[in-house]
Amino acid sequence: MHRFVTHTHKGIAALAKIIVVTSGKGGVGKTTTSASISTGLARRGHKTVVIDFDVGLRNLDLIMNCERRVVYDFVNVIQGEASLNQALIRDKRVDTLYILPASQTREKEALTKEGVEAVINELSETFDYIVCDSPAGIEHGAQMALYYADEAIVVTNPEVSSVRDSDRILGILQSKSRRAEMGQDPVKEHLLLTRYNPERVEKGEMLSVGDVEEILAIPLLGVIPESQVVLNASNQGTPVILEGDSDAGQAYEDAVARLLGEEREHRFMTAQKKGFFSRMFKG
Amino acid sequence: MTQMTTDASQCFQLKSASVSLTALELYFFDEQAFEATLRDKISQAPGFFKDIPLVVSLEKYEGVSSELDFFKLIGSCRRHNIHVIGVRGGTDDHRRMARNAALALLPAAASRDAARSQEETTASDSTEATTPVTEKAPEGKPAKIVTQPVRSGQQVYAPEGDLIILAPVQAGAEVLAAGNIHVYGPLRGRALAGIHGATGARVFCQSLEAELVSIAGHYKISEDLQESGWKTAAQILLKDDVLVALPLDKA
Numbered sequence: 355m356h357r358f359v360t361h362t363h364k365g366i367a368a369l370a371k372i373i374v375v376t377s378g379k380g381g382v383g384k385t386t387t388s389a390s391i392s393t394g395l396a397r398r399g400h401k402t403v404v405i406d407f408d409v410g411l412r413n414l415d416l417i418m419n420c421e422r423r424v425v426y427d428f429v430n431v432i433q434g435e436a437s438l439n440q441a442l443i444r445d446k447r448v449d450t451l452y453i454l455p456a457s458q459t460r461e462k463e464a465l466t467k468e469g470v471e472a473v474i475n476e477l478s479e480t481f482d483y484i485v486c487d488s489p490a491g492i493e494h495g496a497q498m499a500l501y502y503a504d505e506a507i508v509v510t511n512p513e514v515s516s517v518r519d520s521d522r523i524l525g526i527l528q529s530k531s532r533r534a535e536m537g538q539d540p541v542k543e544h545l546l547l548t549r550y551n552p553e554r555v556e557k558g559e560m561l562s563v564g565d566v567e568e569i570l571a572i573p574l575l576g577v578i579p580e581s582q583v584v585l586n587a588s589n590q591g592t593p594v595i596l597e598g599d600s601d602a603g604q605a606y607e608d609a610v611a612r613l614l615g616e617e618r619e620h621r622f623m624t625a626q627k628k629g630f631f632s633r634m635f636k637g
Numbered sequence: 638m639t640q641m642t643t644d645a646s647q648c649f650q651l652k653s654a655s656v657s658l659t660a661l662e663l664y665f666f667d668e669q670a671f672e673a674t675l676r677d678k679i680s681q682a683p684g685f686f687k688d689i690p691l692v693v694s695l696e697k698y699e700g701v702s703s704e705l706d707f708f709k710l711i712g713s714c715r716r717h718n719i720h721v722i723g724v725r726g727g728t729d730d731h732r733r734m735a736r737n738a739a740l741a742l743l744p745a746a747a748s749r750d751a752a753r754s755q756e757e758t759t760a761s762d763s764t765e766a767t768t769p770v771t772e773k774a775p776e777g778k779p780a781k782i783v784t785q786p787v788r789s790g791q792q793v794y795a796p797e798g799d800l801i802i803l804a805p806v807q808a809g810a811e812v813l814a815a816g817n818i819h820v821y822g823p824l825r826g827r828a829l830a831g832i833h834g835a836t837g838a839r840v841f842c843q844s845l846e847a848e849l850v851s852i853a854g855h856y857k858i859s860e861d862l863q864e865s866g867w868k869t870a871a872q873i874l875l876k877d878d879v880l881v882a883l884p885l886d887k888a
Contacts (some may be wrong), residue, residue: 492790518789521807524786539784568824571786571805 370478373485374503374541375611376517376527380490382511383578386588387606388487391507391597394610396451397595399483403442404458405473407499408489409464415455418445419591431456431468438476447596452481460573462495475501492526493509500534505542507575507613511549512561517569520545524572544575546609551580552625563623576609578602579622657815657833659854660725665700668709681858682851684792684811686830690720692781693735695727700761702730707738758819778816787812787826800830808848817841829856836875845871845882855880 426436488499724743778798789809810826831838
C-alpha cells in the first residue's frame with residue numbers, strides 16, 4: 355500500500371498511527387492491554403511496535419516473554435548508545451510485532467521530548483502502528499508517553515478512584531499533548547474497562563459500564579472481564595489476546611477490531627446465570 | 638505607530654470605569670489571626686483568590702487603632718497573591734494610616750455621598766480620577782463558552798462575564814466566573830460564580846453533584862448541598878447572604 359509522508363511538526367512523519375495506553379492509576383492493566391492490543395494489530399498484518407515508557411519499572415518485556423533477549427533499550431537509543439535496529443526485539447509469535455523495551459536502570463527524566471520525538475519519528479517511517487505503554491501517574495514519564503499520541507486508550511477499572519484518575523489523564527491529553535499544543539484535532543479517546551465483574555456489579559460492589567461511561571463521557575472501546583486467564587497469561591509471558599478460547603482474549607480481539615473501525619457488539623457485560631449443576635459442583 | 642488625529646500631544650486619556658471588587662470587612666486586626674483566617678478562606682477555594690484586587694472595608698472595625706498595621710496586613714495578603722488596593726470607610730486616623738501605606742482611599746459604602754465630599758477635600762488631585770466603586774454588574778461582556786468536558790485537575794476561568802459549559806464539570810475540576818455559571822451537564826467539581834463580588838450571580842446546572850458552589854465568596858460544600866436539589870437540575874443563588882439551591886423545573 356502506498357502512502358504519502360506528510361510532515362506535520364518538526365519532521366514528525368504522520369505515517370504511523372501513534373496510540374498511547376494510559377490510565378493515571380497504576381495496576382489497572384495498561385501493560386496487559388498494550389501487549390494484547392499491539393499483538394492484535396500485528397496479527398491483522400499491521401507492522402506494529404510497542405514501546406515501554408515505564409523507565410525504571412520495566413514490565414512489558416515480561417508480559418511479552420522477551421526479557422531474556424533485551425540487549426539495548428529505549429534510553430540507549432535516545433542517548434545515541436545504540437541504534438533502533440539494535441534495540442528493537444522481534445516477537446517470536448507474530449512476525450510483524452516489535453518491542454522496544456524500557457531501561458530498568460535509568461530515571462524517567464532520561465526521556466527527553468526531543469529524544470522521544472526522534473525515536474518515534476524514525477519508527478514512523480517503517481511502522482503502521484506505534485503503541486506507547488505509559489507508566490502510572492501523571493508525571494514526566496506519563497506525559498512523554500502521551501505527548502505524540504494520535505489516539506489514546508484509557509484503561510479504567512470499575513471503581514471510583516480509577517475513574518477519577520482516568521478523568522485527570524483525559525484532561526492532560528486535552529491540554530498537554532502535541533495535538534493540543536499545536537491546536538490540531540484533539541487526541542481520539544477510547545475507554546477500555548478492565549477487570550469487569552458483572553456479578554459484583556449486580557451486587558452493587560462495582561461501578562457498571564453505564565456508570566463509568568456516564569462519568570467519563572468518552573466512547574467505549576471494550577470491556578475486558580475479570581479473569582484468572584489474564585493472570586495466568588501474564589505469568590507465562592503470553593499476551594492474553596492469544597488465549598482465543600477465553601472471554602478476556604476475545605474481548606481484546608473485539609477491542610482491536612473496534613479500534614480499526616469495525617462495528618462489534620459488546621460482550622461479557624452481563625452475569626452468567628449459573629445452572630444447577632455448575633452451582634453444585636463448581637461453587 | 639499612527640497617532641490619534643485628535644490629540645497628537647497626549648499620551649493617555651482618563652476614562653471613568655466601573656469595576657466590582659471584593660471587600661474584606663475587618664473587625665479587628667491581629668497579624669496571626671488574620672493570617673490564619675486568610676489561609677483558611679483560601680484553602681477552601683484556592684483559584685478564587687489568586688491575584689484578586691481587594692478593598693479593606695473599615696466601617697465595622699472595632700479593634701484598637703494602634704493595632705491596625707496596614708503594612709503587616711498588606712504583607713499577609715501579598716504572601717497569598719492578593720493585592721490590597723485601598724480602604725473603604727474608617728476614621729480619619731485609619732485613613733491617614735492607610736494613605737501612609739500607599740493605599741487608595743474609597744468612600745464608605747453606606748454614606749457614600751456624604752463621604753465623597755469629604756474625600757475630595759482630603760484626597761489630593763492626583764487621586765481624583767480613581768475608579769469609583771459601584772455595585773453595577775459588568776455589562777455587555779461576552780460569555781465564555783466551553784464545549785469540552787472540564788476534567789479533574791483542570792480550571793476554566795471567565796474573568797469577565799458569564800461562563801457557559803456544554804459538557805460535564807468533573808470531580809476535581811474548578812470553574813470560575815465573574816458572572817453566572819451555566820453547566821449543561823452534571824456539575825461534579827467546584828463552581829465559583831461572582832468571583833469579583835457580584836452577589837446577583839447564579840450557578841445553573843443540569844445535575845447538582847458539586848464539591849463546592851460559591852457565589853461572591855459565600856460558599857457551600859457538597860455535604861451542605863445534599864438537602865435540596867441534589868442530583869437534579871438546579872440553580873444556586875444568594876438569598877440574604879445564604880446560598881440556596883432551587884430545582885430548575887419549579888423556577
